[in-house]
Amino acid sequence: MKVPGQFLLFHALICAASHEGSMQFMVSVQTENGHVCEGFLISEDFVVTAAQCDSGLKHVILGRHNWRNSNVKKIKISNQYKHQKYSDVHFGYDIMLLKLANKAPMGKNIKTIPLAERNMNLSANQECSVAGWGKTESTCGLVDDLRVVSVPIIDLNDCRQSWGGLPPNVICAGGKYTDKGFCQGDSGGPLVCNGKAVGIVSFNKNNNCKYPDVPNVYTDIRKHVDWIKYITIVNSCPL
Template sequence: MSLRLCPLPCVHVLYHIQGSVIVNGELAPEGSMQFMVSVQNKNGHVCGGFLISEDFVVTAAHCDSGLKHVILGGHNWKNSNVKKIEISNQCKHKNYSDVVNGYDIMLLKLANKAPMGRNIKTIPLAEKNMKLSVNQECSVAGWGKMVSTGGLVDDLRVVNVSIINHNDCKKSWGGLPPNVICAGGKYTDKGFCQGDSGGPLVWNGKAVGIVSFNNGKNCKYPDVPNVYTDIRKHVDWINNITKNKMCPM
């Protein structure tokens, strides 16, 4: 694990980008969440991600760890019927430097178009003016450990989490990076844990956030909320890339 010391007051962020963890969740129902993607390097699963067009996947910028390909089309990414597609380009937000400074978002350009169908679908993005209310229930999914000391699992798991008041979240952390959403973690025993990164926070069938960071020292009963990149603040940036098929200069 890596301990990152935040330039914001009193914020100490401990997170790990390998694998993914869903705490107190359940197996995702078959036929659901066909937009989920396993983002991988030569050693296997690194982070989650989600398909937004035939040739673009969204994930977290801090997942940039020698990425090679993505796996689509199955809740168990080790199944023989899943689709493996190489990554041709990575578009990391130019303002990203560390999760504690925000802008933890990256688009992956696929070398070939994903074969859309029953097992592979895109997820729409939240609109810029979409409103999220405190205690509104969303979902987050990923592959990996169910407790911080366990081993990885192969099947996609999902858990429901509720939106947390931004000011309460900011107070808990002692400060927050710009353009984030807080949901799950503190006030509950559900959420993500060490490295459930890049996956979507979903409300009403749309991706509203991207798993960014939490307090990795205390995952099952965390003392701070889970933090997500707010997709609503990056819609124009995403649309520009997907339209022009290239990273912005």
């Protein structure tokens, strides 16, 4: 089920640019060569992203929907905390925390997003959203302006049957039953339901953004709330 590298956003005809007053928690996770994954700000000094994005990370970009904007804020990454059970997206636990070297300047263009509680319910066909700077077509390049699209939650049993099995602790949304979903370059971005981050973009099928037969798969944040709290508390020494 794994696709090499980063994978993941939406069909060009159905995605739309996100307006500057929304999604202020979105973060571009970058190497020295530029954008590789998404992330989202959960506190002044911690970003959540996918464990698959752990190679060569240097800094994050936040504060603008176009990460090439001259007014963006660049903050170095001081530490990476990949889930100890992660080895491959095949086996789940595709989650990682990034400790920022300096606190993000909270304000109009930079805000945190609350995490879903462990007992938060999701229902099939519930509309949520996913955003990113990834490709809008499998054969196209990454985009500079943040894109966002609504995706429906897909029943986990349906998703499991479609894939022929799934890793533990995942959520399925978009892809199957719709032409909406994520694509390459969106790994680590949040699935947002009712204003809370409930999932992390993990994998799709065969590096292909246009496939109606299987859903997109996200790491279920609700299953990792205690782990996130532990990492952030233990590593919350003053900067």
